[in-house]
Amino acid sequence: MVSSTLRSTKNLTHFVRLSDEAKTLATRLKDVERELTALTPEILQTIQGSRAVKIDDFDENGIKTGSQIRLITEGATESIKRTCDDETAVEFCKANGLKFSTRSPEFVAPATFSSLVRSSQMHIDYYSIDVTRIVVVT
Secondary structure (H helix, E strand, C coil): CCCCCCCCCHHHHHHHHHHHHHHHHHHHHHHHHHHHHHHHHHHHHHHCCEEEEEEEEECCCCCEEEEEEEEEEEEEEEEEEECCCHHHHHHHHHHHCCCCECCCCCECCHHHHHHHHHCCCCCHHHEEEEEEEEEEEC
């Protein structure tokens, strides 16, 4: 049963406001991530590997308060994709004494599979690696 009352406490009010703020920030984060994704190809072409950038800081009145040097570099992320079924991966692991889950049904967990790939223990025909260029700001 739901209790209904119009009385509130300081903590209840604060909690509701924080909840609303979290929703607003989550929406804003999605917008910022979309904008960053859209700008990435242009930035990668502009920096050609690495570039130092001077960023000026301003107060709320528009008065310059200082500046800092930031380094923008090109980086990469790797994504491992399994190209074989679980049965094939399990058989390969059994034949080579590699780690896999023996619970029924037997399988190779994604983290285990990735670990085997990174340590060059998994057969090259059983996976592919996608490399994505990214921009790193330090």
